[in-house]
Amino acid sequence: MAGERLICAAEALTEGGDGVRFTVTHGGEEAPAFAIRYQGRVHAYLNRCAHRRVELDWEPGRFFDRERRFLICATHGALYEPSSGRCVAGPCAGRGLVKLEVLEKNNAVFLVSEDTTER
Numbered sequence: 001m002a003g004e005r006l007i008c009a010a011e012a013l014t015e016g017g018d019g020v021r022f023t024v025t026h027g028g029e030e031a032p033a034f035a036i037r038y039q040g041r042v043h044a045y046l047n048r049c050a051h052r053r054v055e056l057d058w059e060p061g062r063f064f065d066r067e068r069r070f071l072i073c074a075t076h077g078a079l080y081e082p083s084s085g086r087c088v089a090g091p092c093a094g095r096g097l098v099k100l101e102v103l104e105k106n107n108a109v110f111l112v113s114e115d116t117t118e119r
Contacts, residue, residue, distance in 0.1 A: 004103065004110035013037035013109065016068035018061035021047065024100065033100055035109055036063055038082035042109050044102040045085050049073040050095035
């Protein structure tokens, strides 16, 4: 992918709040993805549990656990670090989420590249 693609306005992502869903091309197919804000920074991932390829959010945009400390798979209960996507608990067995490169500038959040690699 050449250039940057707008995901959302920066104000759409609040600290530990709901994420913004979008799609990317991954492995030649359209795939669900999301962006969240955690510890002041924006992070984005494919919206696929590392255990099974199901979307994480139990309601559109709801990715954080109750304490807003981890991202949680609503289906399996797997917990992921919001800043790295690393699995810290649950059936994901050391795997992690596929991280997407994003950039926050000019009060907006942009996808930098859709070139992703499965972990």
